[in-house]
Amino acid sequence: MWYGHSYVGQGRKNIPMWFWLFALIGFYFLFRWYWYRQTLQNLTDKYVFITGCDSGFGNLLARQLDGRGLRVLAACLTQRGEEQLKEATSQRLQTIILDVTDSENVTAAANWVKQQVRDRGLWGLVNNAGIAVPFAPNEWLTKDDFMKILNVNLLGLIEVTLSLLPLIRKAKGRIVNISSVAGRISFLGGGYNISKYGVEAFSDSLRRELCSFGVKVSIIEPGSFKTVIVNPKYIGEIVPKIWSRLPAETKESYGQDFSKYFKKIRILGMMSNSKLTLVTDCMEHALTAVHPHTRYSAGWDAKLIYLPLSYLPTALVDFLIALT
Structure with a gap:
């Protein structure tokens, strides 16, 4: 018996360390998957309540959640967008016209939401409304160019959120803010990157403040997707207009071939993903999962390029971006 006991003990000692390591990693991913x-x-x-439902992510998410039976309150910028969304969804879905840059409009929309939800409170707010242009080298732009984007992407998002916070807190609900990989890595001049960095900061502070109330805040960071926000035709029209208004001295400094400053945009356009459900599935998970993520990276470019880049030393990131 002594020999048998020694043999078994020796066998256990011979189990290699890599086996336990892989077992531990496997258990971690299994638990994470289940969680x-x-x-x-x-x-x-x-x-x-979802903003920016005329097209793109907001429109698809509204239809997606409606299909799952949630009570969607969709805010559109235009009447046409509102009508088209109603035609594509059930009678449960309700719409309202909302310009997030208009404070009176935001207040009216918040009151409308309150009438809809009544004592239930608002379970979810998805701040999706956003614009990307104008963009150009910073020196080419004016303060108004920056404010046009900041008013929609950041200040409008903040005002909508603050106006609905009491209803969200009452439901111990969710806030889902649509940021971007541009909130991690700044490739271009203009207000877009600035606005998305601001969304990240606002979301982080909001998440920490509201944690004790049972409210969860998630950030969606999509890569490049084929939506109206990066319409090549629109970009092709606005860039020459920005160039045409520049002083002769500035044009001379940058050179007449101004198109080279938008090479990065052409690269992003070629990398754009047409599968918008990669983003809306992240939004849906943030709203419907028991344990939502704090951040979601959507798209292969976000996961394999931009996210890793954001963790590299700044000097190395500057060098890599300069190569594009």
Whole structure:
């Protein structure tokens, strides 16, 4: 018996360390998979307010959540966008016209949401409304060019959020803010990157403030996707207009071949992903999962290029961007 006991003990000692390491890693990913795949019950009783539903991510998300039976309150900028969304969804979905840069409009929309949700509170707010142009080398732009983007992407987002916070806090709900990989890496001049860095900062502070109230805040960081926001035709029209208004001295400094300053945009356009559900699935998970992520990276370029780049030393990132 002594020999048998010694043999078994010796066998256990001979189990290689890599086996336990792989077992531990496997257990971690299995637990993580189970933890994040749990979804909430009674979704049909929950109201979600989404901005920027005329097209793109907001429009697709509204239809996606409506299909799952949630009570979607969709804000569109135009009447046409509102009508088209109604035609594509059920009668549960309600719409309202909203310009997030208009404070009176935001207040009216908040009151409308309050009437819709009543005592339930607002389960979800998705701040999706956003614009990307004008962009150019910073020296080419004016303060108004910067403010045009900041008013929509950052200040409008903040005002909508603040106006609805009491309803979200009451429901112990979710806030989902649409940022971008541009909130991690700044490739271009103009207000877009600045606005997305601001969304990241606002979301982080908001998440920490509201944690004790049971409210969760998630940030979506998409890579490059084929949406109206980066329409090549629109970009092709606005860039020459910006160039044409520059003083002769500035044009001379930068050279007449101004198109080379938008090479990065052409590269981004070629890398753009047409599968918008990669983003809306992240939004949906943030709203319907028991344990939502703090941040979601959507798109292969976000995961394999921009996210790793954001962790590299600044000097190295500057060098790599200069090569493009």
